[in-house]
Amino acid sequence: MIFELDNVELYFKSKRILNGIYLKAETGMVTGILGSNGCGKSCLLNIAFGNLKAKYQLIRLDSKPIIKPLYNTGLVKFLPQHHFIPNGMKLKKAFQLFQLNWKDFISKFEIFTGFENQKFINLSGGERRLIETYIILKSESKIVLLDEPFSHLAPLHIESIKQLIIEEKQHKAIIISDHMYRHIIDLSDAIYLLKNSTTKLIDNIKELEDYKYLSVGSLS
Numbered sequence: 001m002i003f004e005l006d007n008v009e010l011y012f013k014s015k016r017i018l019n020g021i022y023l024k025a026e027t028g029m030v031t032g033i034l035g036s037n038g039c040g041k042s043c044l045l046n047i048a049f050g051n052l053k054a055k056y057q058l059i060r061l062d063s064k065p066i067i068k069p070l071y072n073t074g075l076v077k078f079l080p081q082h083h084f085i086p087n088g089m090k091l092k093k094a095f096q097l098f099q100l101n102w103k104d105f106i107s108k109f110e111i112f113t114g115f116e117n118q119k120f121i122n123l124s125g126g127e128r129r130l131i132e133t134y135i136i137l138k139s140e141s142k143i144v145l146l147d148e149p150f151s152h153l154a155p156l157h158i159e160s161i162k163q164l165i166i167e168e169k170q171h172k173a174i175i176i177s178d179h180m181y182r183h184i185i186d187l188s189d190a191i192y193l194l195k196n197s198t199t200k201l202i203d204n205i206k207e208l209e210d211y212k213y214l215s216v217g218s219l220s
């Protein structure tokens, strides 16, 4: 499946946030979005999901325009920056709702053994992020949108989530944004830099320094 987001123009009052955006993602690929704070990465993912309506936007799936919000197609899962599992929900209930097997999860993340009756609110920030990222990555979809999945995660968990992303991309198109640019560079088959309201497809990662997203020497 090929997902395209095209010709996006977003304003908040008279402030232009996005303009002339193009982004393509496809099954078998991880598409990374990099950009500085406030450049519009979360807005872009919310527009893709259907949470936010821009002044102009065009979404195509396999070249066909999609008019209804993408979340209504049943094809997409979205990890937003904020938590989406209710505080009082037990973990086993969250897994049930997303039709995921708790034992499969435990086989990858043993430290959660015995946590199935815990309420979401009783987990640490990193534990909550890990559970939500796992649920979004593993549950049924064709397109996955991940907004800062690595926030609050310990290095070993980041490596496990990266491994999961590599497994899941075999049958999904994955779009990911995070400030941990080295992990994004590692994982991505294509990278877009969001700067001056628009996307630039990065051919050579040195361009990330040329466009002043990174300071010179960061990549050496």
Ligand SMILES: Nc1ncnc2c1ncn2[C@@H]1O[C@H](COP(=O)(O)OP(=O)(O)OP(=O)(O)O)[C@@H](O)[C@H]1O
Binding pocket: 012, 017, 035, 036, 037, 038, 039, 040, 041, 042, 043, 044
């Ligand atoms: N509901 C809103 N009303 C007004 N302005 C908004 C709203 N939501 C976002 N913005 C503005 O739009 C811009 C882009 O926000 P966005 O959250 O997409 O940035 P981001 O690239 O994800 O930033 P960060 O990396 O810091 O999370 C920011 O200047 C933000 O202040």
